[in-house]
Amino acid sequence: MDIHHPFGFDWGDLVAIFTLIGVVATYANFAISHAAKDTNRSDFEQLTASIAKLNETMIKVNMVLDSLKADRESTNRRLDKIETTVDRHDIQLARIEEHVITKEDKQ
Structure with missing residues (x-):
């Protein structure tokens, strides 16, 4: 192996190959991160819409x-009034029964 021509290439050719590999790797990284950002943005917009719908539902x-x-x-107020009326009627009924019993005892 010749030190001036590693792998059979000149130094300029090797620099060009490594530069090309670096450019391709950078482009791939950019494309992947850009796609990930678009996906995250889309997911975030869907999440925001879902939260807005949930908020509307919770308000309803x-x-x-x-x-x-x-x-x-x-209903509780009406029930309280009915219970009060029933209590009064029970008291009146008890008085009437007492009055009737008292009259029967006198006869």
Whole structure:
């Protein structure tokens, strides 16, 4: 092997070959990273759209939950009023029964 002609090439040819290999490697690296950035950008845009839809859905769910809470509170108030009325009627019924029993005992 001749030191002035390694692998049968002149030094200028070897420099050209290594430069060509370097340029091809740099281009491949650039193409891969550019494709990765485009893919990441596309995925990020899809994720952003999905999050926006999820946010809209959560707003609607919160509105429905607030409506249900208001309905439940209204129902609870009505139930409390009905229970109060039933208690009053029970007391009146007990008084009437007591009055009837007292009249029966007098007879």
